[in-house]
Amino acid sequence: MHFLEISQLTVNEITTLMQRAFYFKSNPQAFPNYNQYTVAHLFYEDSTRTRVSFEMAANHLNMSVINVDLQHSSENKGETLDDTMQTLAAMGVNIFVIRHSQDGVPEHVAELGHGACVINAGDGMHAHPSQAMLDMMTIIEQKPHPEHLKIAIVGDLRHSRVANSLQCMCAALNVGELALIAPELWQPSSVYYGHVTTSLSDGLMDADVVICLRVQNERLSTTEYMDMTYYRANYALTSERLLLAKPNAMVMHPGPLNRGVEIDSNIADGPQSFILEQVRNGVFMRMAILEYATSSTF
Numbered sequence: 001m002h003f004l005e006i007s008q009l010t011v012n013e014i015t016t017l018m019q020r021a022f023y024f025k026s027n028p029q030a031f032p033n034y035n036q037y038t039v040a041h042l043f044y045e046d047s048t049r050t051r052v053s054f055e056m057a058a059n060h061l062n063m064s065v066i067n068v069d070l071q072h073s074s075e076n077k078g079e080t081l082d083d084t085m086q087t088l089a090a091m092g093v094n095i096f097v098i099r100h101s102q103d104g105v106p107e108h109v110a111e112l113g114h115g116a117c118v119i120n121a122g123d124g125m126h127a128h129p130s131q132a133m134l135d136m137m138t139i140i141e142q143k144p145h146p147e148h149l150k151i152a153i154v155g156d157l158r159h160s161r162v163a164n165s166l167q168c169m170c171a172a173l174n175v176g177e178l179a180l181i182a183p184e185l186w187q188p189s190s191v192y193y194g195h196v197t198t199s200l201s202d203g204l205m206d207a208d209v210v211i212c213l214r215v216q217n218e219r220l221s222t223t224e225y226m227d228m229t230y231y232r233a234n235y236a237l238t239s240e241r242l243l244l245a246k247p248n249a250m251v252m253h254p255g256p257l258n259r260g261v262e263i264d265s266n267i268a269d270g271p272q273s274f275i276l277e278q279v280r281n282g283v284f285m286r287m288a289i290l291e292y293a294t295s296s297t298f
């Protein structure tokens with residue numbers, strides 16, 4: 001099975017994946033053995049946590065892991081991405097985990113028909129489904145009824161594949177309220193679920209979960225640059241602003257963090273922060289996703 005975006009999963013599949021991830025988390029001595037599978041990691045864009053997390057997940061499942069060194073691959077000699085995939089599949093790679101700066105590349109690779117499964121580890125500004133899965137896992141672990149929750153996502157929503165996948169996730173699980181908070185320039189280009197606001201105080205008011213996004217300078221066009229003093233003054237997550245949310249509100253961030261830009265260190269490292277729990281859960285969730293990829297029916 002390919003794992004390309006949240007909207008392609010049924011609610012039942014989402015729930016089963018989460019249950020499986022929770023099972024792995026509580027049964028670290030009983031991981032299943034998938035040693036007949038080989039997974040190739042193809043990260044055409046920088047990554048620390050997603051790549052390491054997928055690698056650890058594959059190791060826990062006893063899969064063979066190939067980290068393709070794209071700095072020194074034959075693509076530098078003019079080979080196309082399609083040929084690289086066909087070549088690796090012919091060698092026996094069963095699962096591709098792909099990150100790419102261009103929207104739609106994982107889907108394209110899935111359509112090549114080489115017989116291997118494709119997992120989307122983040123494509124351009126389009127989707128980052130494994131991140132949305134681990135984010136929702138972290139939320140449900142603390143607050144098990146998403147239909148009663150107000151979730152606020154704040155920051156550069158326009159360029160955020162994480163926020164796109166989270167919108168689909170919130171739609172699938174019928175989240176009570178989803179506030180998408182961003183300055184005009186960074187509002188999402190399409191909204192599947194939730195409501196957009198420019199007001200941080202309206203968006204944060206009584207929120208159960210606050211998800212802060214990174215200012216993604218590398219994804220901005222020249223007309224989309226923002227004055228960081230203005231951004232901090234109006235949108236940064238500070239202790240004072242967090243008081244607008246519910247007293248036990250969870251603070252989350254997909255990472256990497258720009259401390260002192262979109263989030264203050266005392267919040268990121270504070271008692272309401274679940275940022276490291278997201279990272280921890282990511283390994284178990286990716287184990288569930290890799291296992292899902294090996295199944296013909298789920």
Ligand code: NCD
Binds near residue numbers: 050128216254255
């Ligand atoms: C995100 C990504 O790469 O899309 N990070 C991640 O995978 N944990 C978010 C980001 O880049 O800001």
